[in-house]
Amino acid sequence: MMKEVRLSRFQVVLIVVSFVALLVVVGLLAYKYFSSNSGPSPTSVASEIASSQPTQGVSEAPNFYPTPTRGLGISRKEIMDVYKQKGFTFEESSPVGGSPRVIGRATNGVVYLEIIGPPENVEKITMMFGVPSDAPSVVRENLAYVSALLDEFAAPGSGNWFINEIPKIKNGCLDSSKAFGNREVQVMFYPNGMAFAIIAPAP
Numbered sequence: 042m043m044k045e046v047r048l049s050r051f052q053v054v055l056i057v058v059s060f061v062a063l064l065v066v067v068g069l070l071a072y073k074y075f076s077s078n079s080g081p082s083p084t085s086v087a088s089e090i091a092s093s094q095p096t097q098g099v100s101e102a103p104n105f106y107p108t109p110t111r112g113l114g115i116s117r118k119e120i121m122d123v124y125k126q127k128g129f130t131f132e133e134s135s136p137v138g139g140s141p142r143v144i145g146r147a148t149n150g151v152v153y154l155e156i157i158g159p160p161e162n163v164e165k166i167t168m169m170f171g172v173p174s175d176a177p178s179v180v181r182e183n184l185a186y187v188s189a190l191l192d193e194f195a196a197p198g199s200g201n202w203f204i205n206e207i208p209k210i211k212n213g214c215l216d217s218s219k220a221f222g223n224r225e226v227q228v229m230f231y232p233n234g235m236a237f238a239i240i241a242p243a244p
């Protein structure tokens with residue numbers, strides 16, 4: 042017949058404390074392992090790609106665009122014609138603040154182009170794009186889309202400014218803007234791998 046073993050309160054506390062300490066150590070080791078084996082963040086991939094590309098200094102763009110009364114002085118058709126040739130498909134979407142909106146989608150499915158404003162004089166152009174950490178070729182393609190958009194519809198040289206800004210990403214985030222004549226470009230990157238490039242009238 043087995044003899045019943047009674048533990049003192051001190052022994053019980055000691056066992057519990059030892060068990061908790063063991064769990065903490067195991068948790069720390071697991072965290073260290075998975076942290077060291079995780080892949081690069083989406084924005085770090087974009088930053089690495091941008092840093093590897095040759096860049097040039099960006100000069101101030103002259104104010105050579107006609108100053109619109111409200112919008113950018115660009116028609117919706119001008120933008121859509123360029124991007125339809127690149128394979129984008131467009132459809133009308135719900136208005137924003139009473140302004141018409143159309144959204145285009147690239148063939149790769151991770152780049153969207155939003156055009157807001159009257160068809161003859163749009164007010165805002167936004168390119169939404171992904172920077173997936175596991176697809177560097179897609180990131181390169183998307184950065185090229187954005188750079189071309191800015192050079193075409195913001196100002197010559199603004200695409201190069203965009204590429205120069207990407208290495209400034211910190212903790213997966215970037216929010217930077219610059220005026221080119223009477224148009225302002227804003228770029229935003231987020232840790233979840235989504236990013237935006239916006240063209241709007243300069244303040």
